[in-house]
Every structure is written in structure tokens, then in C-alpha cells.
Amino acid sequence: MTCGRKPCFFLKSFLGELMQKRMEDIEIKYIYLQKTVDDLNAVVIEQQKEIRELRATLMLLGKKLQDLSSMEPFDPDEKPPHY
Secondary structure, three states, X not given: OEEOOEEOHXXXXXXXXXXXXXXXXXXXXXXXXXXXXXXXXXXXXXXXXXXXXXXXXXXXXXXXXXXXXXXXXXXOOOOOOOO
């Protein structure tokens, strides 16, 4: 780059510093974004574990409910067999 007939060292230096600053800003943003992605990934993993546990509990409760519904209804007036 030239200013007239002389090289513009000041302009080159200024543009170099500006590009360096922009690059540092981008790197800082990238680091924060990477941390955010890592944090969100940890949350997703934890939620997946909870979903698996809840599904297992739901299946167990469904089985128990099915077992209970297949039983004969309880009659409170019926006397036990040992009477």
C-alpha cells in the first residue's frame, strides 16, 4: 500500500493491529461458544439419564396397574375364608 510515492507504514501497522484485535475478539467469542456447547451437552446427557429412569418407572407402574386391574374386585362385606 502506498500513499503517494512513499509506503504508508502507519496505515499498514494500523490495519495489522485492527485485524489482530478482530482475530482476538473472534477467538474469545469462540471460546465462550465452545464452553456453552459443552455445558449444554452436559445438560442433555443428564436429561437423557433422567428420561431413561422415568421411562423405566413408568413401565413398572404400568405393569403394576395392569396386575391390579386383573385382580378380582375387593368386596368389604365378604367374610374371609377362615370364618
